[in-house]
Amino acid sequence: MDTVINGYRRRWWKEAVVYQVYPRAFYDSNGDGIGDLEGLRLKLPYIKGLGVDVIWLSPHFDSPNADNGYDIRDYRKVMAEFGTMDDFDAVLTEAHALGLRLIIDLVVNHTSDEHAWFTESRSSQTNEKRDYYIWRPGNDGPPNDWTSIFGGSAWTLDAATGDYYLHLFDPKQPDLNWENPKVRAQVYALMRFWLDKGVDGFRMDVIPFISKDQEFSDLPAEHAARPQFVYANGPRVHEFLQEMRSEALAPYDTMTVGEAFGITPQQVPNFVDERHGELDMVFQFGAVEVDRGADGRWVPWKLADLKAVFSRQEKQLDRHCWPTVFFSNHDNPRIVSRYGDDGPEWRVKSAKTMAALLLTMKGTPFIYQGDELGMTNFPFSDISQFNDIWARNAYRDEVESGRYSVADFLMNQNHLSRDHARTPMQWTSGTNAGFTTGTPWLSVNPNYREINAEDVGDGSIYAWYADLIHLRRSHPALVYGDYLDLMPDHPRLFAYRRTTEAEDFLILLNFGPDEQTFQFPMNFPPGDIVLGNYPAPANGSEPLRGWEARIYRL
Ligand code: ISL
Numbered sequence: 445m446d447t448v449i450n451g452y453r454r455r456w457w458k459e460a461v462v463y464q465v466y467p468r469a470f471y472d473s474n475g476d477g478i479g480d481l482e483g484l485r486l487k488l489p490y491i492k493g494l495g496v497d498v499i500w501l502s503p504h505f506d507s508p509n510a511d512n513g514y515d516i517r518d519y520r521k522v523m524a525e526f527g528t529m530d531d532f533d534a535v536l537t538e539a540h541a542l543g544l545r546l547i548i549d550l551v552v553n554h555t556s557d558e559h560a561w562f563t564e565s566r567s568s569q570t571n572e573k574r575d576y577y578i579w580r581p582g583n584d585g586p587p588n589d590w591t592s593i594f595g596g597s598a599w600t601l602d603a604a605t606g607d608y609y610l611h612l613f614d615p616k617q618p619d620l621n622w623e624n625p626k627v628r629a630q631v632y633a634l635m636r637f638w639l640d641k642g643v644d645g646f647r648m649d650v651i652p653f654i655s656k657d658q659e660f661s662d663l664p665a666e667h668a669a670r671p672q673f674v675y676a677n678g679p680r681v682h683e684f685l686q687e688m689r690s691e692a693l694a695p696y697d698t699m700t701v702g703e704a705f706g707i708t709p710q711q712v713p714n715f716v717d718e719r720h721g722e723l724d725m726v727f728q729f730g731a732v733e734v735d736r737g738a739d740g741r742w743v744p745w746k747l748a749d750l751k752a753v754f755s756r757q758e759k760q761l762d763r764h765c766w767p768t769v770f771f772s773n774h775d776n777p778r779i780v781s782r783y784g785d786d787g788p789e790w791r792v793k794s795a796k797t798m799a800a801l802l803l804t805m806k807g808t809p810f811i812y813q814g815d816e817l818g819m820t821n822f823p824f825s826d827i828s829q830f831n832d833i834w835a836r837n838a839y840r841d842e843v844e845s846g847r848y849s850v851a852d853f854l855m856n857q858n859h860l861s862r863d864h865a866r867t868p869m870q871w872t873s874g875t876n877a878g879f880t881t882g883t884p885w886l887s888v889n890p891n892y893r894e895i896n897a898e899d900v901g902d903g904s905i906y907a908w909y910a911d912l913i914h915l916r917r918s919h920p921a922l923v924y925g926d927y928l929d930l931m932p933d934h935p936r937l938f939a940y941r942r943t944t945e946a947e948d949f950l951i952l953l954n955f956g957p958d959e960q961t962f963q964f965p966m967n968f969p970p971g972d973i974v975l976g977n978y979p980a981p982a983n984g985s986e987p988l989r990g991w992e993a994r995i996y997r998l
């Protein structure tokens with residue numbers, strides 16, 4: 445077997461397709477309305493049926509759920525609502541038996557304020573754990589003007605000692621002090637605990653935030669609206685990640701993917717260059733930010749901006765770096781509602797077109813649960829329908845402050861809410877979409893009678909994902925091939941090539957209901973269409989029909 449293809453060193457995680465499970469919303473096995481690990485175990489064959497290689501499991505640890513598990517109380521315990529450690533072990537064993545690897549979510553920029561470390565830390569100024577977190581005296585107010593990503597000050601005054609602690613997210617998510625070597629040793633130990641159980645790696649939550657500039661200066665004006673660009677990439681972040689590699693990861697065959705929140709495209713290679721021994725890959729935010737304005741609120745998006753993300757990535761990452769591709773996750777709206785057309789006429793076609801983009805692009809693709817069914821955004825009409833801490837805090841900051849009307853708030857959330865992705869998986873057309881026999885913790889999308897996993901046969905979106913994954917697996921050019929955008933400015937047609945010396949693919953995607961013609965150059969006759977979401981046209985150079993996706997082998 446070649447060890448290098450098109451200049452890239454072969455790695456299993458470069459060739460893998462990942463499926464993200466948000467356990468709370470996946471499948472409830474015991475009728476309490478909350479998805480759980482036994483539910484995941486029961487649905488492993490469904491995941492395997494897509495042909496994916498890896499499952500990324502969102503946090504399954506003990507947590508008071510201020511942020512649905514992204515606030516961890518005990519890193520070595522399973523969330524009681526999700527089951528027991530035995531349930532976790534059963535998921536891991538069965539996943540491995542099916543040939544699926546499992547990576548888990550490492551949330552170590554912060555803990556829950558209910559973690560024992562924090563309870564002890566806040567109890568006095570002199571206790572042994574005081575320095576596990578970031579405490580500063582106030583001066584007639586917070587130590588500086590940093591704001592939380594979820595709104596409000598990033599500092600909370602703690603009555604017990606009269607000091608402030610730092611939380612770049614919610615007050616219930618205090619930031620760990622990575623300057624303290626004992627904190628780092630604790631993190632590496634908990635990583636080894638899970639690696640020794642057999643997990644295959646980690647997705648690392650807001651990992652660029654772990655090193656803080658110890659000056660704690662006020663925010664520069666140009667970053668006030670998006671402070672993540674100040675919080676990320678601190679002075680010691682690369683030192684810490686290299687230490688994490690040598691102290692925890694090195695002896696194991698893992699895959700790591702960091703959430704590069706606040707990292708610019710120029711900074712990415714420093715995190716993922718394989719010669720540095722830090723992360724294997726990161727999630728960049730380009731493809732989920734084309735519809736966010738400078739203030740983070742929704743703006744209409746353009747296809748040319750989405751295309752530019754991938755051309756930039758191809759230029760900025762050399763053969764020592766490896767990209768990821770994703771269009772959704774538990775923090776984002778549904779793909780088909782955001783970039784496709786979720787109305788009855790085009791939902792299936794446009795969901796397939798987006799899937800073709802995801803699975804023929806260079807980089808390890810991440811599928812988010814439910815996208816393989818073409819699940820859509822939820823029609824929110826009232827603040828009471830939101831569970832998400834970000835939405836609830838935004839309501840306080842935007843509406844209760846009088847800056848925006850309720851209608852503006854709902855407009856923005858209907859485009860961007862994180863809860864769109866968190867409504868329960870739609871398994872059947874029966875009660876509660878077959879997700880639970882009890883009362884679901886978050887409302888099921890009312891369209892579950894039409895959109896559900898009862899239909900995964902020929903012609904379904906699920907079957908199309910499986911076909912694309914199979915095609916990707918069969919052709920190295922779809923993994924390692926060069927990427928070239930043939931029409932960067934065209935507003936509707938996305939046309940690109942994926943090529944190695946041995947293979948040449950042309951992908952044509954029509955992002956809209958109107959016909960589009962691709963002018964095949966003379967020296968470039970249409971080859972065979974190897975996969976398409978319409979019956980094959982009589983002639984490969986015929987115009988593309990509404991939301992048509994065609995993959996040609998030249
Ligand atoms: O979701 C967001 C706002 O819509 C992002 O700004 C998000 O906060 C950012 O990507 C960091 O996300 C990660 O850490 C958060 C957690 O709430 C997210 O679910 C997680 O993906 C804090 O742990």
Ligand code: CA
Pocket residue numbers: 472473474475476477478479480525
């Ligand atoms: Ca349950």
